[in-house]
Amino acid sequence: MPINTLKLTSPAKLNLFLHISGQLENGYHELQSLFHFLDKGDELTFERTNDGIVTLECNLSELVTEQNLIIKAANALKAKVPQAQDGVKINLQKVLPMGGGVGGGSSNAATTLLALNELWSLNLAHSELEVIGKSLGADVPIFVRGRSSIAEGIGEKLTDYPIDEKWYLVLTPQVHVNTALLFSSTELPRNTKKIDLCNINYTGLTPEHKNDFETLVYKNHPDVAKAIDWLLEYAPARLTGTGACVFSVFESKQEAESIFNRLPADLSGFIAQGCNISVTHQQLREQLS
Numbered sequence: 535m536p537i538n539t540l541k542l543t544s545p546a547k548l549n550l551f552l553h554i555s556g557q558l559e560n561g562y563h564e565l566q567s568l569f570h571f572l573d574k575g576d577e578l579t580f581e582r583t584n585d586g587i588v589t590l591e592c593n594l595s596e597l598v599t600e601q602n603l604i605i606k607a608a609n610a611l612k613a614k615v616p617q618a619q620d621g622v623k624i625n626l627q628k629v630l631p632m633g634g635g636v637g638g639g640s641s642n643a644a645t646t647l648l649a650l651n652e653l654w655s656l657n658l659a660h661s662e663l664e665v666i667g668k669s670l671g672a673d674v675p676i677f678v679r680g681r682s683s684i685a686e687g688i689g690e691k692l693t694d695y696p697i698d699e700k701w702y703l704v705l706t707p708q709v710h711v712n713t714a715l716l717f718s719s720t721e722l723p724r725n726t727k728k729i730d731l732c733n734i735n736y737t738g739l740t741p742e743h744k745n746d747f748e749t750l751v752y753k754n755h756p757d758v759a760k761a762i763d764w765l766l767e768y769a770p771a772r773l774t775g776t777g778a779c780v781f782s783v784f785e786s787k788q789e790a791e792s793i794f795n796r797l798p799a800d801l802s803g804f805i806a807q808g809c810n811i812s813v814t815h816q817q818l819r820e821q822l823s
């Protein structure tokens with residue numbers, strides 16, 4: 535019996551560290567980054583239709599465009615499997631901050647690939663979905679894979695790296711950081727020594743595991759600097775991705791909440807638990823069983 539509806543959370547990610555160790559001739563950068571998921575995300579509902587049409591509704595009307603990565607993901611699947619005749623009605627409830635380095639758009643694209651592969655009975659292997667995902671954005675494959683991982687190369691080489699599932703206080707400065715512009719800055723450090731994966735031994739926000747974008751983003755974006763400085767009063771803090779979101783890690787929810795409760799009115803944020811397995815994958819397993 536084919537399934538008609540899927541209701542999935544499309545989670546945020548954090549880059550617990552992000553090292554840049556070189557630049558290739560094509561301009562792309564060699565990275566090493568630990569990707570970990572959060573239990574907070576956007577809500578996506580998929581309803582299969584038999585009219586062959588892909589439609590999107592969203593609580594933020596400005597996101598309903600052909601440029602939305604959800605539409606692009608659905609179209610990429612249709613291009614890959616032209617005999618797929620079904621359509622889908624998709625509803626997105628956007629919760630995650632956009633352009634903040636928590637990967638909401640990439641996550642939505644991956645959730646769409648995983649959901650439509652089931653709803654449309656395409657039977658593509660997850661490795662094939664990862665390849666389609668990569669054409670949509672550097673971080674889409676990690677969300678398709680759905681396991682806490684270290685990314686290497688230009689972000690495409692993934693190795694499982696489960697860690698203790700702790701609690702994160704994430705601050706969300708309302709500024710847009712331009713990823714391509716940051717990567718092209720002459721001030722960006724590009725020579726962090728590569729870590730041998732066998733010796734990585736990640737133990738938290740130590741100086742050894744940093745974000746190479748942080749100094750530059752801190753310098754150019756006073757709102758990000760303010761958020762980092764506030765967190766540093768209580769715990770070590772890091773930028774995720776190219777920002778603008780920043781975070782600290784705590785052993786318990788109570789500890790994270792006790793700091794969050796002191797947040798001044800001009801800063802915003804949320805608390806979430808870290809997850810080694812993306813919540814999308816957990817929910818898919820439940821809804822398909």
Ligand SMILES: C[C@@](CO)(OP(=O)(O)O)[C@H](O)COP(=O)(O)OP(=O)(O)OC[C@H]1O[C@@H](n2ccc(N)nc2=O)[C@H](O)[C@@H]1O
Nearest residue numbers: 561562563635637671672673688689713714717775776777
């Ligand atoms: C660096 C990360 C870490 O998670 O930052 P965030 O987007 O999360 O902040 C991501 O991989 C970003 O992913 P995404 O924002 O999708 O980047 P893409 O669209 O693939 O690339 C944007 C631009 O960044 C540069 N780029 C990207 C990845 C890479 N390894 N080297 C690069 O030099 C290229 O100039 C590229 O044109």
Ligand SMILES: Nc1ncnc2c1ncn2[C@@H]1O[C@H](COP(=O)(O)OP(=O)(O)O)[C@@H](O)[C@H]1O
Nearest residue numbers: 602603604632633634635636637638639640642
């Ligand atoms: N489904 C989507 N959700 C969020 N942003 C999207 C989506 N589709 C396309 N975008 C575009 O991608 C940009 C970056 O998205 P996002 O993944 O939130 O950034 P980041 O990787 O920095 O967290 C947004 O500014 C938006 O214009």
